Amino acid sequence: MKDYQSLCHTRWDCKYHVVFIPKRRKKVIYGKIRRQLGEMFHELAGRRECKIVEGHLHLDHVHICISIPPKIAVSSAVGYLKGKSAIGIARNVTGRKRNFTGENFWARGYFVSTVGLDEEIVRRYIREQEEQDARLEQLNLEYPEQPPSGGS
Numbered sequence: 001m002k003d004y005q006s007l008c009h010t011r012w013d014c015k016y017h018v019v020f021i022p023k024r025r026k027k028v029i030y031g032k033i034r035r036q037l038g039e040m041f042h043e044l045a046g047r048r049e050c051k052i053v054e055g056h057l058h059l060d061h062v063h064i065c066i067s068i069p070p071k072i073a074v075s076s077a078v079g080y081l082k083g084k085s086a087i088g089i090a091r092n093v094t095g096r097k098r099n100f101t102g103e104n105f106w107a108r109g110y111f112v113s114t115v116g117l118d119e120e121i122v123r124r125y126i127r128e129q130e131e132q133d134a135r136l137e138q139l140n141l142e143y144p145e146q147p148p149s150g151g152s
Contacts, residue, residue: 010070015053015115017122018064018078021107027059032093037062037085044084050077054123056130063126065115074112082106 004011022028029037034057045052045066054065068077086105090096115122 005067005069007069007071012070013067014070015065015067015119015122016074017113017115017126018066018074018110019061019112020078020082020110021061023104023107025060025107029057029059029062033089036088036092040085040088041081044081045077048072048077048080053119054126056126058130058133063129065119065123065126078110078112082110 004013006012037057038055041055041064042052049069049072051067052064053067054063056063064081066077068074089105113122
């Protein structure tokens, strides 16, 4: 049986698959940033009564399976994670101490999908996404697309 969580008058199990990217999809999630982001996301989620069930940081995007209580809007939770983590990156990586107006690390949008009864499938997808990307990249190296033929 599923473990449902409880609020005062509610039993719930609301999980979402969320994906978001750095500005201009730059490959910047590595080294010091990567080491700090995982811990930072877990801490920030906990502050909003959310829980990161599964997550993976790629060079140019983030996959998270997150449990969000029904009293909190998904957009609010994701906005909080992105905003506060951008400030944390600015403080801890670039060394800025104040004046964070205009700090832009993450792109504006994000992808979200409800997990529902397919939770294990989504969690496996998040875990194996990097391997799948590497396989596709290898295929593209072995069989590059041919330029369109035809004369002009």
